[in-house]
Amino acid sequence: MDVINQLDLTALVNDYAIPWGIRIVFALVIFYLGRGVVALVVRGVEKVLERQKVDDTLVSFMTSILRWLLLLFVVIAALSQLGIDTTSLIALLGAAGLAVGLALQGSLANFAAGVLIIIFRPFTRGDFIDAGGAMGTVDKISIFTTILTTPDNKEVIVPNGSVIGGVITNFSARPTRRVDMEFGVAYDDDLRKAKQILEEIIAADERVLAEPAPVITVGALADSSVNFLVRPWVNAADYWDLLWDTTEAVKLRFDEAGITIPFPQREVHLRQPATPVAD
Numbered sequence: 001m002d003v004i005n006q007l008d009l010t011a012l013v014n015d016y017a018i019p020w021g022i023r024i025v026f027a028l029v030i031f032y033l034g035r036g037v038v039a040l041v042v043r044g045v046e047k048v049l050e051r052q053k054v055d056d057t058l059v060s061f062m063t064s065i066l067r068w069l070l071l072l073f074v075v076i077a078a079l080s081q082l083g084i085d086t087t088s089l090i091a092l093l094g095a096a097g098l099a100v101g102l103a104l105q106g107s108l109a110n111f112a113a114g115v116l117i118i119i120f121r122p123f124t125r126g127d128f129i130d131a132g133g134a135m136g137t138v139d140k141i142s143i144f145t146t147i148l149t150t151p152d153n154k155e156v157i158v159p160n161g162s163v164i165g166g167v168i169t170n171f172s173a174r175p176t177r178r179v180d181m182e183f184g185v186a187y188d189d190d191l192r193k194a195k196q197i198l199e200e201i202i203a204a205d206e207r208v209l210a211e212p213a214p215v216i217t218v219g220a221l222a223d224s225s226v227n228f229l230v231r232p233w234v235n236a237a238d239y240w241d242l243l244w245d246t247t248e249a250v251k252l253r254f255d256e257a258g259i260t261i262p263f264p265q266r267e268v269h270l271r272q273p274a275t276p277v278a279d
Contacts, residue, residue, distance in 0.1 A: 027081040034074030042067045052121065062118075110144040113160035117141060127172040132162035176209060177239045179232050183250055184225030186260040191218070191226060197253045198230055201246060207238040225262040 042063050049059045118141075123129050127138050129148070134156040136148030146163050148156040171177070185194045198216050202208055212233050219229035234242050254261060 023082050027078040030081060031074060031078040034077065035071070038067060038070040038074060041070060049118065052118070052124070062115075110160045113164040114141065114143060116164050117146070117160060122168045123170050123172075127170055129171065130167075130169040132158035132166055134158050171239075172236060175236055176233055177236050178212075179230075179234060179239060179243050179246070181230040181243065181246060182219065182227050183230065183254075184222060184227045184262055185254070186224075186262050187226060189226075189259045193257060194254070194259050195228065197257060197259070198228060198250065201249050201253060202230065202232050205232075205242065205246070207234050207242050208232040209234060224264075 045066060046059060046063045049062065117123075123131075123138055125138050125141065128136070129138060131146070134148055134150075136150040136154075136156055138146065139149045139155070140147040144160055146158050146160055148158060150156060183194075183198065185191065195216060195218075202214050202216065208214055209232070214230070214232035216228065216230050218226060220227045230246070232242070232246075251261070
């Protein structure tokens with residue numbers, strides 16, 4: 001009887017204990033090694049995002065999602081080593097993810113757009129942009145929105161979906177910009193004198209770049225004026241100051257030289273009804 005019991009115990013150990021023990025060991029090895037790999041991957045992604053100056057909140061959110069997704073794969077791999085059928089678990093998680101995705105369709109679209117902003121980097125914090133129907137300086141790229149500060153210090157919150165779904169104009173993407181100005185003078189005025197004044201104003205401004213060379217030329221013969229096109233290049237930071245200062249300087253110099261800047265005028269003709277002649 002003792003021999004039979006010993007044989008049964010040996011068979012139990014050989015058939016169940018040892019195979020299951022090996023599976024458990026392999027599952028634990030996969031789990032702990034997987035956790036280490038996940039930590040390394042997440043840390044690497046976090047450093048890349050920080051180098052790209054992505055908002056801290058978005059970095060934390062992205063790395064958290066990445067960590068949990070990778071850990072989920074590690075757990076599934078460990079469970080499969082134990083002989084557990086993970087197909088049903090994956091199907092259940094997929095169905096749950098689909099339900100959540102349908103419920104949060106708009107939010108997920110904004111989140112996906114935020115990911116695209118990070119990957120393609122059409123702008124970064126500090127850039128002055130026109131996107132999603134708003135214009136301002138990028139203050140923060142959050143999980144679902146981009147926050148802009150307008151020139152008059154208003155905060156505008158734009159959904160990332162609206163930003164990516166439309167045209168993005170980044171005024172800070174290039175170090176230099178061209179200032180496009182147009183000044184009209186009357187047909188009776190001296191065009192050469194007007195052009196000389198414009199050239200003197202542009203040449204005297206130290207903010208104007210030598211290359212590309214500024215352009216000053218007659219652009220059109222309009223209905224009531226001869227229009228000069230003035231196209232100097234400046235550093236992006238000097239754009240608005242030069243535009244405003246040049247506009248003021250042109251008006252003052254034209255006034256001193258007696259050059260007229262035409263403006264629309266309306267003539268009103270009053271027609272009196274004819275007075276009837278008395279019989």
